[in-house]
Amino acid sequence: MLNRENIENLLTKGGNVIGSDGEKIGSIGQLYADDDTGEPTWVTAKTGLFGTSQSFVPVEGAHSQGDDLVVPYSKEHVKDAPRVDVDGHLTPEEEDRLYTYYERGARTYSESQNDVDLQGDADLNAGTPTAGIDSDRRADRGTVGHDTSGPTTDDAMTRSEERLHVGTERETTGRARLRKYVTTENVTKTVPVQREEVRLEREPITDANRGSALSGPDISEEEHEVVLHEERPVVQKEAVPVERVRLDKDVVHDDVTVNEEVRKEHIDADGVDRDGRR
Template identity: 55%
Template sequence: MITQEQIPTVLDHPVYDADGNKIGEAKHVFFDDATGRPEWISVKTGLFGTSESFVPIRDASVVEDHLEVPFAKAKVKDAPNVDVDAGGHLSEDEEHRLYDYYGMAWDDAWQQANEPGEGGWAHGGTDDRTDTAGSRTTTGTGRSAAAGTGTGDDAMTRSEERMRVGTERREAGRARLRKYVVTEEVQQTVPVRREEVRVEREPITDANRDAAMSGPDISEAEHEVVLHEERPVVETETVPVERVRLSAEERTEEETVRGQVRKEELDTEGVDDDRRDR
């Protein structure tokens, strides 16, 4: 159990369960009117802290800058809804419901609160209690809320909610880079050469007469010429053309978030308008 001196270090600080999961923010500590000891703590839960759940503080402990309670996060968030009255007290019926929900013995708690000596209200209590036989009255068993500033101040605290907006990183999609092979038709024009037969005739002149008369007068002869041509030859080679990679680029955009917050306003009765804001 935490001590009254530790309350300022608990309020508005995170509350975690035994597995290290954050439940919410501690907002109010409720004291036992009989023993004066911290008994319950209210925890703001939900996306914007719009819900408030009650959890026993009896077995809670302060660890560094946060409070740890021996109940699972889901257990605390599903606790019965309790509407605290204007005086900041839990009714007997509401406290019964919370005791039953958390599996705590109401009789044991009541008996402990009424034991004489340290721990019970019979030890130096200043309240006017006429019921000392253990009857469960709202006055004797109520739990008063504390904001960590004492209970003897006659000033009224005005509070308001403020929206806290943060960001969370989540997966928005995936990009994949892969390569595959396609075949396409290409064409290219190249010059090719070939040889053709051409018959050349020349008249007999004094220059070639001797060559022409060197053979027999009349005979058969045959002469062969080999013809050549070029044909296109296709070969392929693999060459690198570019390097491609994927990279993630972070871009910041402005996004408007809307929510609802509550605040307390003050109204006075029996006060002159000229003195109201002084």
């Protein structure tokens, strides 16, 4: 059996009122309890555009299902219930209309607040709401409906969405520098060289050389020498500038695809027919 604490927990969790046909009637609006016993007697279901209307449903026979409240009446039956203002208390006349509609029998009220009917239920002459929407009315009667989840603003909801703005920022990705170092390698070159060698020549005495041959003593000892020469490679090294090297920068253009999630608000109309009328 449902008690006040059970239904208030459903209110806190934002549960829905589900009909016996399995269809959602609306979200749970307010809980009405008996003034004497504090036991829940009525609960309202928010219906109409943005939940601007509330239909009263008896708590008796209802049961919880997860975060929802399942009542033993169909969605259409609840939506056709007599319209009663959610203004803090139910008058005896209003309760009579609701009891008659839900075929629970009209209540008998007396001056005593402790009267008990034939079924043993406590007198519900002044059922009091314990949780749900703010029951204050808009002073501005030109506004249709009122907010049910926060302070009343105007007659429209603002739908917002996130926009993606992509820019660029400059950051350091690396450094480049020039460094000079010395290596050694072998270079081979072929250089032509000359050298002198001695060749012995003999010639006979002729009239042409007779004078030279008889110019010395007849018999003597003597030496004659020839100086020989040859070329050898001479290696010299010099440092010669061959090029100049510097660092420069080029700007390269690329296309980068950015993939990011953005949020959008959507607005659904509950209880509105296709032609826009309730």
